[in-house]
Amino acid sequence: MRLALFEPDIPQNLGAFIRLSACLKVPLDVIEPCGFPVDDKRIRRAAMDYYDLASIARHASWAAFKRARELERPAGRLVLLTTKGATDFPGIAFAKDDILLFGRESAGVPDEVHQAADLRLRVPLQRGARSLNVALAAAMVVSEALRQTSGFDALSD
Numbered sequence: 304m305r306l307a308l309f310e311p312d313i314p315q316n317l318g319a320f321i322r323l324s325a326c327l328k329v330p331l332d333v334i335e336p337c338g339f340p341v342d343d344k345r346i347r348r349a350a351m352d353y354y355d356l357a358s359i360a361r362h363a364s365w366a367a368f369k370r371a372r373e374l375e376r377p378a379g380r381l382v383l384l385t386t387k388g389a390t391d392f393p394g395i396a397f398a399k400d401d402i403l404l405f406g407r408e409s410a411g412v413p414d415e416v417h418q419a420a421d422l423r424l425r426v427p428l429q430r431g432a433r434s435l436n437v438a439l440a441a442a443m444v445v446s447e448a449l450r451q452t453s454g455f456d457a458l459s460d
Contacts, residue, residue: 310338321359
């Protein structure tokens with residue numbers, strides 16, 4: 304299981320993803336460019352002292368991320384979480400090698416990324432609500448994915 308964040312706009316959200324990655328022992332892929340300097344001290348502050356516990360791979364672009372995935376054998380499913388998803392995430396069976404991809408806070412992901420996804424899911428919300436904070440959505444979905452795949456067992460090691 305891995306988390307991937309596409310071109311994040313807000314340093315505090317990247318910090319929250321880093322903390323989530325560290326605390327749940329789930330590697331994080333950051334697909335750049337980001338809307339802020341990646342070495343910005345606000346990221347370390349938002350990640351607190353969890354930065355060094357996280358496993359982070361940075362990719363210079365979407366194309367670089369795709370190339371890195373092509374080297375994986377077998378490559379896991381690319382599962383995009385999007386407000387445009389047709390399927391609610393609680394109804395999906397997750398796999399241990401899934402990559403849970405989350406889009407940019409301001410604009411989601413472009414069509415090319417939507418088309419590359421093996422699965423497009425959404426977080427069910429009450430009528431009239433547009434979306435959750437991307438880090439909150441990630442915490443919900445990765446928790447369910449880890450529960451289904453016994454991924455929480457690795458935390459007791």
